[in-house]
Amino acid sequence: MKNELIKPTALVKSANRREFLKRGTLSVATAGLLLVGCNEDEDMMPPMMGGVSLGSGDIGILNYAYALEQLEAAFYAAVLGGGYFANANAEEKTIMGDLEKHERAHREFFKAALGNMAIADLEIDFSSIDFNSRTSVLNAAKTFEDLGVAAYNGAGQFLESSDFLLIAGKIVSVEARHAAAIRDLINPGSADFAGDDLIDANGLERTLNFTQVLTAASTYVKTPIDFSQLPS
Template sequence: MSQNTTGYAEPGLASIEIEGMTRESFLIKSALAAGAVYGVGMVGPFVRQAFAAEAPSDAGDIKILNFALTLEYLEAAFYKEGLGKVKFTGGTKAVITEIGANENEHVSTLISTIKGLGGTPVTAPGVMFPYKDEKSFLMLAQVFEDTGVSAYNGAGPAIKNKDLLAAAGSIVQIEARHAARIRLINGELPAPEAFDKALTTDAVLAAVKPFIKA
């Protein structure tokens, strides 16, 4: 069983409300509740099962999921590389390990979802990350996590399938916790504003373009 080893709680998953009680909605709601009790690593298989039971979505939802997948590829690659190159101090390595595992789960879930909806997942892009030590890695991690949260905030209203929207909401909650944890490590306020901003697709792509190889 996967356990949370970072020392910070993930209490909000069980409280997400999902309209209706179709079989698919019930599966997703059960998955989110399991995540609150057992940790986010337990959520993915159940969410994938619910996604597989969904009727095919339109091309717009698949496009949004591929956009999210690109960001998750970027984050997963970043944490994997960092764990192999950076000498982390204190308990930071455990935090980065847990975040990296979450990002890998997001990647696998999005790939399965896109395939289940009849779409083709985008391939992982080549990446390049300009950090040289623990401090610069953590500053870049803050940029990625803040951007990821704002990206999901911006994309959410365009998702038409309500169950996909609920599942995306569960992912953005975890991304927000990542952002808060990294901010705390960097000596900053975990939630400096009462409301988070939403970024357009173009704005997000412009923000991450320097880290993607052509």
């Protein structure tokens, strides 16, 4: 996963897209972003105005987690201010209230742990989510929680510090608890809490790599994230 940048559409649009294609550096194109090799596009990409670099080594991984926790915390803060939450039943209010606190605690923990190595606050865009709609909120929550679990599970192998690995392990199982609860709210009493869409025939939950996770997150994150120095 070296030498790749995640850039929101707006930034990439200003670059010379035809040149990318001609030079073969365009590796992935999605609705939300382009992934490009950063070594070869220095001459044509705009500078990382307002972007963040996650950094390298364990710091880079912790910043990766911090970025995801920023996204989740911002999401639940918005949920609590929306029409869905105002009219939700008691159980769902409790769950959403808890998840807001948990994700805010995770976010603030990483910020404190990283100190002056922490990335800046990300600019979040939830315009695709209707916070007055139960279906929209729960589906977004499912996306974020499942994504968080897959991200931590995929990143664990790159942590060198056993202490950081343990802390990540303490958090990922809580994200999995969240994910199961949200999935059960969407389809109560079913097997979806640990569905076959996520868990394979060996009983192992999916993992996602940095590119997959940041690609998924880029729908909601406007700040460009440079993860080119993360371990691989």
